[in-house]
Amino acid sequence: MARHAIVVIDMLNDFADPKGALYCEAGKKITPNLQKLFKWVRERNANGNDDVQLVHIQEAHRKNDADFKVRPVHAVKGTWGSDFIKELYPEEGEYIVQKRRHSAFAHTDLDLYLREENIDTVVVTGTWTNVCVRSTASDALYYAYKVITLSDCTASKTDEMHEYGLNDLSIFTKVMTLDEYMDAWDKGEDAWLGGGDQANQVK
Numbered sequence: 001m002a003r004h005a006i007v008v009i010d011m012l013n014d015f016a017d018p019k020g021a022l023y024c025e026a027g028k029k030i031t032p033n034l035q036k037l038f039k040w041v042r043e044r045n046a047n048g049n050d051d052v053q054l055v056h057i058q059e060a061h062r063k064n065d066a067d068f069k070v071r072p073v074h075a076v077k078g079t080w081g082s083d084f085i086k087e088l089y090p091e092e093g094e095y096i097v098q099k100r101r102h103s104a105f106a107h108t109d110l111d112l113y114l115r116e117e118n119i120d121t122v123v124v125t126g127t128w129t130n131v132c133v134r135s136t137a138s139d140a141l142y143y144a145y146k147v148i149t150l151s152d153c154t155a156s157k158t159d160e161m162h163e164y165g166l167n168d169l170s171i172f173t174k175v176m177t178l179d180e181y182m183d184a185w186d187k188g189e190d191a192w193l194g195g196g197d198q199a200n201q202v203k
Contacts, residue, residue, distance in 0.1 A: 001051060002190055004148075005119045006041060007104060007140075008034065009057045009126030009133055011088045014074045014081030016127065021074035021081055024127045026155035026162065031087050033153050033178050034125060038088065040182055052185070053117065055110070056090045057126065057136070058082060060098040067100065102132045105139035114145070121146040121192055123181070124173070125153035130165030137173050146192040147173040150181055171197045 011034065014020035016027035041052050060077035061067060075082040077098070090096055097110045104110050114122070122140040124133050124147065133154050140147045149169045156162040166175055174195025176184075184191035 002121055002192070003117065003119050004052045004121045004123050004191075005055050005114055005117070006037065006052060006123045006125060007055050007057060007110075007136060008088065009104060009124065009136055010059050010075070010128075011056075011085055011126050012059060012075055012081065013083055013085060014059075016085045021072050022128075024155055024157050026157075026159070027127050030125075030153050030155045031085070033150075034088055037125070037150075037153060037178055037182075042091065053119070054090070054094045055113070056084065056094060056096045057104040057110075057132075058084065058096055058098050059100070059132075061100050065100055102135035103139045104132070104136040105143065106135075111143050119145070121148060123148045123150060124169075125150050127155050128165070129154040129156040129162045130168070131156070134165050134168060137169055141172050146195065148181065148192055148195065149173045149175045150178050151175050152177050167202065171202050 015022055015024050038054065041054050044052055059075035060082050061075055063076055084090060095113055097104055097108050099108050122145045124137045126133055137147050137149060151166055156165055169175055174192050181191050
């Protein structure tokens with residue numbers, strides 16, 4: 001039986017609020033889809049189904065983080081910018097992983113948590129598609145997880161950057177919409193089947 005983790009990457013004030021240091025306007029556009037996804041997962045969990053879990057990824061830098069040598073100061077631990085947007089706030093019992101690098105796996109306990117929970121498939125969502133989402137998805141593959149990308153639950157600074165990110169992700173993940181993903185579960189299908197690019201057709 002498949003076990004999935006919905007990895008929600010950096011839906012934080014500094015990324016999804018207009019006053020944020022790395023504001024991604026499309027982050028607001030995907031918020032309703034993520035709310036729909038959260039509701040679906042939480043209702044499943046409330047009914048005793050724990051085969052899909054929410055994992056919230058929170059960028060939380062130290063003040064003089066090395067990341068700030070190449071990017072603006074953002075999401076400093078303990079600040080407003082590093083906090084989750086109110087529309088997508090974690091609920092009690094949902095796991096939170098703090099990170100200081102693009103990938104949610106880099107120097108965190110995410111892999112340990114997923115293995116403890118017998119997760120076999122990582123579903124990436126959040127911001128930015130071509131940076132933190134892509135990096136997390138790549139590392140998930142390196143750790144031998146199956147990886148799914150929800151195209152309408154991910155966003156980047158521009159539509160072009162988002163599409164470039166999705167194109168890269170389609171090489172090694174299953175790219176699908178939220179409705180397609182939930183429909184596969186409702187039908188008892190493995191949503192990941194057909195993922196990647198075994199025929200080497202992605203251009």
